[in-house]
Amino acid sequence: xxxxxxxxxxxxxxxxxxxxxxxxxxxxxxxxxxxxxxxxxxxxxxxxxxxxxxxxxxxxxxxxxxxxxxxxxxxxxxxxxxxxxxxxxxxxxxxxxxxxxxxxxxxxxxxxxxxxxxxxxxxxxxxxxxxxxxxxxxxxxxxxxxxxxxxxxxxxxxxxxxxxxxxxxxxxxxxxxxxxxxxxxxxxxxxxxxxxxxxxxxxxxxxxxxxxxxxxxxxxxxxxxxxxxxxxxxxxxxxxxxxxxxxxxxxxxxxxxxxxxxxxxxxxxxxxxxxxxxxxxxxxxxxxxxxxxxxxxxxxxxxxxxxxxxxxxxxxxxxxxxxxxxxxxxxxxxxxxxxxxxxxxxxxxxxxxxxxxxxxxxxxxxxxxxxxxxxxxxxxxxxxxxxxx
Numbered sequence: 001x002x003x004x005x006x007x008x009x010x011x012x013x014x015x016x017x018x019x020x021x022x023x024x025x026x027x028x029x030x031x032x033x034x035x036x037x038x039x040x041x042x043x044x045x046x047x048x049x050x051x052x053x054x055x056x057x058x059x060x061x062x063x064x065x066x067x068x069x070x071x072x073x074x075x076x077x078x079x080x081x082x083x084x085x086x087x088x089x090x091x092x093x094x095x096x097x098x099x100x101x102x103x104x105x106x107x108x109x110x111x112x113x114x115x116x117x118x119x120x121x122x123x124x125x126x127x128x129x130x131x132x133x134x135x136x137x138x139x140x141x142x143x144x145x146x147x148x149x150x151x152x153x154x155x156x157x158x159x160x161x162x163x164x165x166x167x168x169x170x171x172x173x174x175x176x177x178x179x180x181x182x183x184x185x186x187x188x189x190x191x192x193x194x195x196x197x198x199x200x201x202x203x204x205x206x207x208x209x210x211x212x213x214x215x216x217x218x219x220x221x222x223x224x225x226x227x228x229x230x231x232x233x234x235x236x237x238x239x240x241x242x243x244x245x246x247x248x249x250x251x252x253x254x255x256x257x258x259x260x261x262x263x264x265x266x267x268x269x270x271x272x273x274x275x276x277x278x279x280x281x282x283x284x285x286x287x288x289x290x291x292x293x294x295x296x297x298x299x300x301x302x303x304x305x306x307x308x309x310x311x312x313x314x315x316x317x318x319x320x321x322x323x324x325x326x327x328x329x330x331x332x333x334x335x336x337x338x339x340x341x342x343x344x345x346x347x348x349x350x351x352x353x354x355x356x357x358x359x360x361x362x363x364x365x366x367x368x369x370x371x372x373x374x375x376x377x378x379x380x381x382x383x384x385x386x387x388x389x
Contacts, residue, residue: 001124006067008121013064016108026108027053033107034100041096044087046189046216060101063129074132075239081133082235083180085144086190089137094130101126142235146171148205150229156291158320159211160257161222162196165231167203175199175264176241176358178386180234181207183217185224190234191217194360196260196292198268205233208257208292240358240384241265249276251352253369255283255342255361259292262360266299266306275305279355283311283342288321293331300333309335311342343369351377359385 016022031053035042045052059080066073102122106114148165155161173179175198180190196206211222240261252262259282269275284290290310300308317323338345346352346369357378359366366385374380 001067001121001128003068005121005124008118009067009125010064012105012109012113012118012122013060015113016105017061019108022108023057024053026104027056029107030056030101030104033103034096037100038093038096041093044089044093044188046186064125067125077129077132078136079235079237081136082140082142083237084133085137085140086180086232086234088144091130091134094134098123098126098130140235142172143169144235146233148203148231148233150225150227150231151204153225153227155222156208157288159222160291161209161225163207163209163221163225165205165207165233167205167233170201170203171199171205171233171236173199173236174239174241175268176261177236177238178261179205179236181217182232182234183221183225184229184231185220186217189217191221192237194257194261194264196263198264198271208260210257238386240360240386241268247276249355250278251346251355251357252278252280253283253342253346253357253359253361254280255365256289258360258362258365259296260360262358263292263295263299265358266303270299270303275303277305277307279307279309281309281311281342281346283313283345283361285313286317286321287312287315287337288317290337293334294329297331297333307335308333310337311345312337312339313341315339341368343372347372347376347378352382353377353379355382357383359383 016026019025031045062076063073066076102119105122106119147168149168150163151166152164153161154163171179173195176194178192178194181193182188182190193207193209196208197204209218209221211219238261241264252265254260254262262280262282266278266280269278280296282290282293282296290312293308293310296308300306342365352373355378357373359369361369370380370383370385373383
């Protein structure tokens with residue numbers, strides 16, 4: 001697309017986003033129009049739409065910011081196209097989405113701003129986006145969705161479980177990617193989880209799931225998952241684990257279950273003969289949140305290129321944590337635990353100018369840590385995190 005077309009698309013979208021509550025209004029308007037004009041598509045969506053609305057706006061914003069960067073945008077759209085096959089989406093559904101989105105944006109900006117030229121620009125932009133997604137879906141030969149059986153469910157904390165599943169057919173994914181998961185108790189509600197282990201020929205995947213307060217899916221997984229449950233898994237997404245330079249040193253920062261995609265990458269690297277130096281900071285609010293230190297200790301001992309530094313915001317565990325009273329197991333290979341907000345702790349080490357940086361955690365943790373690193377001198381182009389944050 002030419003610069004004029006891109007500018008028109010961005011200007012109208014930013015005009016909506018600039019209004020107070022504009023993004024939420026756009027999302028609500030879009031789904032209202034879509035379900036009214038194309039009632040058949042409602043069955044593709046869950047009853048509770050809050051998370052779906054947020055993800056829609058983030059995905060649109062991410063795509064529009066990269067309209068002039070096809071090397072970044074096209075892989076993102078291709079992944080979305082492959083992932084959408086799990087819904088049974090057909091080309092006609094893309095037309096319905098495009099028409100509804102244009103109508104919603106027009107309703108938000110008003111007819112005065114929505115000129116024929118703006119309409120044509122959106123037609124071209126949405127045609128290119130949907131074309132990339134449809135093309136990737138048509139070329140894909142892997143299953144639209146994978147069936148997996150739960151073979152282990154282990155409670156680590158009162159709000160955190162480790163679940164291991166066995167796929168009916170092995171899945172190829174890059175360590176660091178994430179996968180959409182649907183569980184029996186929450187039909188049509190897909191939750192994105194990062195495998196904590198690299199892909200293997202046995203088709204075994206380990207997930208670390210924390211129950212999110214007020215969430216629909218994660219509490220159900222943590223509280224009700226049993227061995228033998230049948231899960232559905234979508235195509236892998238994300239590019240966190242795709243290396244830019246296999247010889248460049250790495251800085252990894254993960255909080256809570258955000259350790260999963262970083263752990264998977266380290267395990268994959270451990271299978272190679274030569275690796276760059278990796279410094280992993282693993283954080284949590286309390287010491288008990290560092291639930292995977294034993295595995296990280298084993299990896300650090302076996303791989304001299306790996307340094308692991310635990311970080312907690314508090315010295316003591318919360319009141320609800322049950323301490324068995326047994327002596328703590330010695331964990332060799334780990335650096336002494338540090339106390340403080342993880343972004344501040346990591347940034348205090350310096351600008352990390354020689355490192356590729358990966359950050360995984362809650363959106364607020366990711367952004368806070370990113371800004372602290374940039375303030376310390378880390379270049380923004382060296383920092384990677386989930387594209388929808």
